[in-house]
Amino acid sequence: MTRVKKRRLLDQGIRTGVYLVSSIALFILAAILVYIFKTGSHLVNWDLIVGDANDINTDIYVEAEPGTYEIAEYSQDEILYFSEDWGIGFINTYNKEGHEIVEVGYISEDSPFVSALDKNNVDEYNRPLVIEVKVGTTVEKAFFNNGIALGVMGAEQIATMFDQATVIKSLTVQITGGGIRGSLLATMYLIGMTLTLAVPIGVSTAIYFNEYAKKTRFTSIIKYLVDLLTGVPSIIYGLLGAAVFIPVVNKLLNTAGGSLISGALTMSVILLPVIIKSTEEALKVIPNDLRTASLALGASKTQTVFRIVVPSAIPGILTGVMLSIGRIIGESAALIFAIGAAIKDRVVLTERATTLSVHIWSIMGGESPNYELASAIAIIILGVVVIMSIGVKLLARKLNKAWY
Amino acid sequence: MVGIKEYVTKKNIKTKNRVDLISRYYFLIMALLSASFIILIILFVVGKGIQPFISSAYLNVELSGSLQPVHIFDFITKEMWLNGPVGMSSEYGIGFAIVNTLLVVFLALILAVPVGVLTALFIAKIAPEKLAAFIRTITELLAAIPSIIYGVFGLGVIAKYVASFGVATGNQTSAGLSLLTTSIVLAIMILPTITAVSETSIRSVDKAIIQGSLALGATEMQTFFKVVLVSAKSGIFAGIILGVGRALGEATAVAMVSGNLFSGITTNLFGTTTTLTARMLLGIKETTGLDYDIRFSVGVVLMAVIIITNFLLRQIFKKVGNLDD
Numbered sequence: 001m002t003r004v005k006k007r008r009l010l011d012q013g014i015r016t017g018v019y020l021v022s023s024i025a026l027f028i029l030a031a032i033l034v035y036i037f038k039t040g041s042h043l044v045n046w047d048l049i050v051g052d053a054n055d056i057n058t059d060i061y062v063e064a065e066p067g068t069y070e071i072a073e074y075s076q077d078e079i080l081y082f083s084e085d086w087g088i089g090f091i092n093t094y095n096k097e098g099h100e101i102v103e104v105g106y107i108s109e110d111s112p113f114v115s116a117l118d119k120n121n122v123d124e125y126n127r128p129l130v131i132e133v134k135v136g137t138t139v140e141k142a143f144f145n146n147g148i149a150l151g152v153m154g155a156e157q158i159a160t161m162f163d164q165a166t167v168i169k170s171l172t173v174q175i176t177g178g179g180i181r182g183s184l185l186a187t188m189y190l191i192g193m194t195l196t197l198a199v200p201i202g203v204s205t206a207i208y209f210n211e212y213a214k215k216t217r218f219t220s221i222i223k224y225l226v227d228l229l230t231g232v233p234s235i236i237y238g239l240l241g242a243a244v245f246i247p248v249v250n251k252l253l254n255t256a257g258g259s260l261i262s263g264a265l266t267m268s269v270i271l272l273p274v275i276i277k278s279t280e281e282a283l284k285v286i287p288n289d290l291r292t293a294s295l296a297l298g299a300s301k302t303q304t305v306f307r308i309v310v311p312s313a314i315p316g317i318l319t320g321v322m323l324s325i326g327r328i329i330g331e332s333a334a335l336i337f338a339i340g341a342a343i344k345d346r347v348v349l350t351e352r353a354t355t356l357s358v359h360i361w362s363i364m365g366g367e368s369p370n371y372e373l374a375s376a377i378a379i380i381i382l383g384v385v386v387i388m389s390i391g392v393k394l395l396a397r398k399l400n401k402a403w404y
Numbered sequence: 405m406v407g408i409k410e411y412v413t414k415k416n417i418k419t420k421n422r423v424d425l426i427s428r429y430y431f432l433i434m435a436l437l438s439a440s441f442i443i444l445i446i447l448f449v450v451g452k453g454i455q456p457f458i459s460s461a462y463l464n465v466e467l468s469g470s471l472q473p474v475h476i477f478d479f480i481t482k483e484m485w486l487n488g489p490v491g492m493s494s495e496y497g498i499g500f501a502i503v504n505t506l507l508v509v510f511l512a513l514i515l516a517v518p519v520g521v522l523t524a525l526f527i528a529k530i531a532p533e534k535l536a537a538f539i540r541t542i543t544e545l546l547a548a549i550p551s552i553i554y555g556v557f558g559l560g561v562i563a564k565y566v567a568s569f570g571v572a573t574g575n576q577t578s579a580g581l582s583l584l585t586t587s588i589v590l591a592i593m594i595l596p597t598i599t600a601v602s603e604t605s606i607r608s609v610d611k612a613i614i615q616g617s618l619a620l621g622a623t624e625m626q627t628f629f630k631v632v633l634v635s636a637k638s639g640i641f642a643g644i645i646l647g648v649g650r651a652l653g654e655a656t657a658v659a660m661v662s663g664n665l666f667s668g669i670t671t672n673l674f675g676t677t678t679t680l681t682a683r684m685l686l687g688i689k690e691t692t693g694l695d696y697d698i699r700f701s702v703g704v705v706l707m708a709v710i711i712i713t714n715f716l717l718r719q720i721f722k723k724v725g726n727l728d729d
Contacts, residue, residue, distance in 0.1 A: 213435070
C-alpha cells in the first residue's frame with residue numbers, strides 16, 4: 001500500500017472511531033430512559049399521584065349498620081368470600097415474606113368501609129381520620145359484637161363472621177402506601193415559595209447591575225460576590241440552610257427543626273444566580289433606544305424601568321423561572337440538609353416534607369431500595385424537566401427574534 | 405390634556421427625582437442582598453464547621469466529662485471516620501475521604517474527557533448539521549437530568565454490570581457498589597459540561613489555521629487532532645476545570661453507589677469507597693450533636709479541596725499551554 005493510501009485508511013478508521021465515541025452520549029441517554037421506563041412505568045397511575053406514601057397500620061371501625069351489598073364485578077383468580085351485609089370481600093393470599101394472609105379482595109362502591117374511621121388517629125379538628133379500605137388491604141384481626149376473627153382463620157371464616165355480626169367494633173388493617181401525594185404537594189409548595197422569594201430579589205439585582213450600576217470598584221466587587229455563588233456545590237447551600245435558615249425560621253415562627261420554609265429560603269439562594277443571569281441576558285438585548293426614548297418623553301427612570309424595560313425582559317425572566325423549576329424538582333442534597341428526608345402524607349409548611357427527588361432518596365436508602373417506585377417518580381420528574389427544557393428553548397428562540 | 409408647561413413644574417420634577425432616588429436605593433439594596441449570601445455562607449458554614457475543633461461544648465451525659473474537641477491535624481489526615489461509638493468519641497477523621505474523593509474524580513476524568521472532547525469535535529466539525537444538532541440536544545438533555553436519577557440508574561444498572569464484570573474477572577464486589585461504579589456515574593454526569601464547553605472552544609478555532617494545515621497536505625483527521633484540538637486547548641481545559649468542580653460537589657448520586665466506606669483508601673476498582681460529599685450525607689441520625697456538626701467541618705474541607713484543586717489545575721494548564729508544540 002502506498003503511504004497515501006495507508007494514511008487515508010487510517011483517517012477513515014479514526015473518523016469511524018469518533019463517530020462511535022460520539023454515539024456513547026446517545027447510548028447512555030437511551031439506557032437511562034429505557035431503564036427508568038421499564039422499571040417504573042407500570043406504577044405511574046392516578047393512585048400513585050394521589051395515594052399516601054406511608055403504610056397505614058391501624059384499627060378502624062364503622063358506625064353503620066349491616067345492609068345489603070352486591071359484587072359488581074370480580075375477576076381475580078383467588079376465590080372471593082364476600083360479606084353481603086357489609087360489602088366487603090376477602091381472599092386468601094401470601095405476603096412478601098411468603099406467609100399466608102387475608103386481604104380485602106373486593107369493596108362494594110357504597111360499602112361503609114369506603115370511609116371507615118380510624119380508632120387511633122385524629123385530624124386537626126380532633127375528628128377520627130377517615131380511612132378508605134381498598135383492595136389489597138391486609139386484615140389482621142376483627143372484633144365484632146359477637147366474637148373475634150383472626151387473620152389465621154382464613155378468608156371464608158372471616159367473611160362468615162362478618163355476616164353474623166351486627167356491629168363491627170374494630171378491624172386491624174394494614175394498607176400499604178407507595179403514593180406520592182404528599183411529596184407532590186410539598187414540591188409545588190416549595191416551588192411557589194422559592195419563586196416568590198427568588199424572582200423579585202434576582203430580577204431586582206439584575207436590574208441594578210444593568211440599569212443603575214456605574215463602573216466603579218464597588219460595583220465590580222458586588223458582581224464578583226454574586227458570581228462566586230455559581231461555583232458553590234449545592235450541598236454547601238444545604239449546610240447554609242441548616243446553619244442559618246432553620247434556626248432563624250424556628251425562632252421567628254416557633255417551629256422546631258427543618259421546614260418547607262427553610263427549604264424555600266435555601267433554594268432561593270441556590271437559584272439567585274440562575275435568575276440573575278437570565279434576566280441580565282434579557283436586559284442586555286433590549287436596545288438602548290427604548291430607554292432613551294422613554295426618558296426623552298418625560299418618564300422618570302423608575303417608570304422606564306418598570307413599564308418599559310421589565311416587560312420587555314419577561315421572556316428572559318421566564319427562562320430563568322423555568323430553569324429554576326427544573327432545578328428545584330431535581331435538587332436533593334441541599335434539601336436533605338435544609339429540610340430533612342421524612343416523607344409525609346400531610347404536608348404543612350412549617351414542618352418537614354420531601355420533594356420528589358428527596359422522596360426518591362428516602363426510598364432508595366436502607367436495606368431494600370424501592371427501584372420501581374423510584375423509577376416511577378423519576379418518570380414524572382423527567383417529564384416536568386423535559387417540558388421546562390422545551391419551554392426554555394422556545395423562549396430563547398422568541399428572545400432572539402424579538403428585536404430584529 | 406395637560407400642556408407641557410403645566411406638567412413640567414418644579415414640584416413634579418422634585419417628585420420624579422425623589423421617586424427615582426428611592427427606586428435606585430431599592431435596587432441597590434437588592435443587589436447587596438444577593439451579594440451578601442456568599443458572605444453568609446463563609447461566615448456561618450465555616451463558623452459552624454470550626455466549632456468541633458475549638459469548642460468543648462460537646463457534653464455527653466453518660467460520660468463523666470465532656471468530649472474532647474476534635475484535633476484539626478488528626479481530622480485532616482486520619483484514616484478512619486470515627487474511632488469509637490457515635491456520641492461517645494470525638495476522634496473523627498476524613499483524611500481517607502479526601503484521597504478517595506480525588507481518586508474517584510480522577511478516574512471519572514479519565515473516562516469523561518476523551519469521550520467529551522471527541523464528541524465535541526464531532527459536533528463542531530465532523531458531523532453534518534442535523535446530526536450535530538441532534539447530538540447536541542442529547543447532551544443538553546443529559547445535563548438536565550437531576551443527579552438523583554443518575555443515582556438510581558447507577559444503582560440499578562451500572563452497579564449490576566460492574567458486579568458481573570467483577571465476578572467475571574475474579575473480583576469480589578459489594579453488590580456492585582464500587583470505585584468503578586462511582587467513577588462511571590460521575591463521568592456520565594460531567595460529560596455534558598466538558599462536551600459543551602469544548603464544543604464552543606473548538607468552534608471558535610480560526611478557520612485560517614485549519615485551512616492552512618489542510619493546504620500543507622495534512623489529512624482531515626491529522627488537522628483535527630494536531631491543529632484544532634491544540635488550538636482549542638484553553639477552552640477544553642476550562643471545561644475540565646468546570647467538570648472537576650461539578651464532580652467534587654456531587655453528593656446524592658455518589659452516596660448511592662459508592663458503598664459508604666468507613667476507613668481506608670480504596671485503590672481497588674471493585675472495592676467500596678466514599679467521598680467527602682457522601683460522608684456528609686450518609687448516616688445522619690440526629691440534627692444536633694457532634695456527629696451532625698462534624699459534617700459542616702467536612703463541608704469546609706470540601707470547599708478547601710475545591711479551591712485548591714481549582715488553583716492547581718489552573719497552574720498546570722497554564723504551564724502546559726505555554727509548551728512549544
